Amino acid sequence: MNGVTNGSAVEHNAQLNVPLTPLDSSKLRITLANTLKALPPPEDQVIGKNYTDHMLVVTFDPAKGWSDPEIKPYGPLSIDPACSVLQYGTSCFEGMKAYLGPDGKARLFRPEQNMARLKRSADRLALPSFNELEVLKLLKRLVAIERHWIPALPGHSLYIRPTIIGTRPSIGVSASDHTILYIIMSPTGPYFRTGDEGISLLALGDPARSWPGGIGGHKVGPNYSPGFKSLEQARELGYQQVLWLIGEKISEAGIMNIFAVVKRDDGEYDVITPPLDGTILPGITRQSAIELVSAHPVRTILPGLDDSIRLHLHEQDITMTQLKAWFTEGRLTEIFVTGTAALVGHIGRIGFKGEDIMLTRHEGGGGPVARALYESITAIQEGREVWEDWSVLCE
Numbered sequence: 394m395n396g397v398t399n400g401s402a403v404e405h406n407a408q409l410n411v412p413l414t415p416l417d418s419s420k421l422r423i424t425l426a427n428t429l430k431a432l433p434p435p436e437d438q439v440i441g442k443n444y445t446d447h448m449l450v451v452t453f454d455p456a457k458g459w460s461d462p463e464i465k466p467y468g469p470l471s472i473d474p475a476c477s478v479l480q481y482g483t484s485c486f487e488g489m490k491a492y493l494g495p496d497g498k499a500r501l502f503r504p505e506q507n508m509a510r511l512k513r514s515a516d517r518l519a520l521p522s523f524n525e526l527e528v529l530k531l532l533k534r535l536v537a538i539e540r541h542w543i544p545a546l547p548g549h550s551l552y553i554r555p556t557i558i559g560t561r562p563s564i565g566v567s568a569s570d571h572t573i574l575y576i577i578m579s580p581t582g583p584y585f586r587t588g589d590e591g592i593s594l595l596a597l598g599d600p601a602r603s604w605p606g607g608i609g610g611h612k613v614g615p616n617y618s619p620g621f622k623s624l625e626q627a628r629e630l631g632y633q634q635v636l637w638l639i640g641e642k643i644s645e646a647g648i649m650n651i652f653a654v655v656k657r658d659d660g661e662y663d664v665i666t667p668p669l670d671g672t673i674l675p676g677i678t679r680q681s682a683i684e685l686v687s688a689h690p691v692r693t694i695l696p697g698l699d700d701s702i703r704l705h706l707h708e709q710d711i712t713m714t715q716l717k718a719w720f721t722e723g724r725l726t727e728i729f730v731t732g733t734a735a736l737v738g739h740i741g742r743i744g745f746k747g748e749d750i751m752l753t754r755h756e757g758g759g760g761p762v763a764r765a766l767y768e769s770i771t772a773i774q775e776g777r778e779v780w781e782d783w784s785v786l787c788e
C-alpha cells in the first residue's frame with residue numbers, strides 16, 4: 394500500500410511512516426496581485442475569454458501530503474513534461490457559477506454537490522483524496538476576493554472551474570501520486586445567444602463520449618477530447634452541438650443533460666430524461682430540474698405555468714425511434730438541455746440520418762417548461778427566491 398489510500402482518516406507516507414498533511418483551509422496564504430485587470434465589457438463576458446486576477450492552488454506530494462493552499466495572481470503553472478496529465482490525460486474538473494444577489498452578496502448554487510462530484514472524479518482516476526468541504530471553504534474565499542468580477546447584469550455570472558491534474562513526473566503508466574488542485578474563474582454572460590430558433594443538434598451514434606460500462610458518469614478530462622472530432626463534423630454541417638446516441642438511445646447533448654416534454658392523451662405532460670445508468674453525467678442542473686418539476690404544482694407553482702398544468706417526471710430511456718414517433722404524432726412539445734453553463738437551453742432542430750426534426754417554435758424562445766425552469770432556477774441562484782438550501786452565500 395502506498396501513502397495515497399482513500400480509506401483511512403489520516404493518511405501516511407508508507408516509507409517514512411509519518412502522517413501526511415491533510416488539505417487544510419486554515420493554512421491559506423494569500424498574495425494579492427499588484428495591479429488588477431480591467432473588467433471586460435459585457436460583450437466580452439464569454440466563458441473562457443477572460444480570467445479573474447487570482448487563482449487558488451494547492452498541491453499534493455506523496456512524501457508530505459497537501460501543501461498550504463495559496464490564493465495568488467492568475468498565471469501559468471509549472472509542470473514536468475513527463476507528468477501524468479500531459480501523457481495520460483489524468484485530469485478532472487467541475488463547472489459552477491457565482492451569482493450576485495439583490496443585496497450585492499455573492500452566492501453559489503448547491504456547491505457541496507460539485508465538491509462531492511469532484512471528489513468522486515478524483516477517486517475514479519486514482520488521484521489523491523481530500524476533504525471536499527475544505528476545498529469549498531477555499532472556493533468561497535476566492536469568490537469573496539473576486540466578488541467585483543461577478544457581472545451585475547441579468548443572466549451573467551462568474552464561471553468557476555475547479556480542476557485537478559495528475560503531476561506525477563514520470564511516464565510510467567500508473568496512478569499519479571502527485572497532483573495540483575486549482576481553481577480559476579471567468580466572467581460570463583448567456584452561453585447560447587441563439588434567440589428564438591433554439592439550439593441545433595446533430596444526432597450521432599458516436600460512442601466517443603460515453604458507453605455502457607464506461608466512465609461517462611464522471612466529469613473526468615479523458616471523456617471530452619475524443620468528442621471534439623464529432624463536434625467539428627456537426628459544426629461543418631451547420632449544427633451547434635452533438636446529440637450523443639448510444640445505439641438507439643439518446644444520451645446527452647454536447648455537455649448537457651437532455652429532457653423531452655410529451656403531451657399525453659389526457660392532456661397532461663410527461664417530462665422525460667434518461668436515467669443515471671453510468672453513461673449519463675449526473676448534472677446538478679438536471680437534478681434541480683427534476684426536483685422542481687416534481688414539486689409543481691403542490692410545493693411550488695413554476696413561473697408562467699398554470700397550476701392546472703400537470704407534469705409527470707420520468708427518468709427513462711428515450712430512443713430516436715420513440716422521439717420521431719412523438720414528433721410525427723404532434724406530441725413532442727419541447728426538448729431542452731440543462732447544465733451550469735447554458736442553464737436551460739431549448740432545442741430548435743435535431744438532424745438525424747439526413748433529415749431535420751424541427752421542434753415547435755415558441756414565441757420569445759423556449760417552450761413553457763424550459764422557460765419556467767430557467768426563470769425558477771435563476772431566481773434561486775441570484776437569491777431572489779429561496780428554495781431549500783440551494784443558494785449558499787460566500788462571505
Ligand SMILES: *Cc1c(COP(=O)(O)O)cnc(C)c1O
Pocket residue numbers: 488612645647648649650674675676677678679731732733734
Ligand atoms: C458538466 C456536465 C453536465 C452538466 O452538469 P451540471 O452539474 O448541471 O453543470 C452534463 N453533461 C456533461 C457531460 C457534463 O460534463
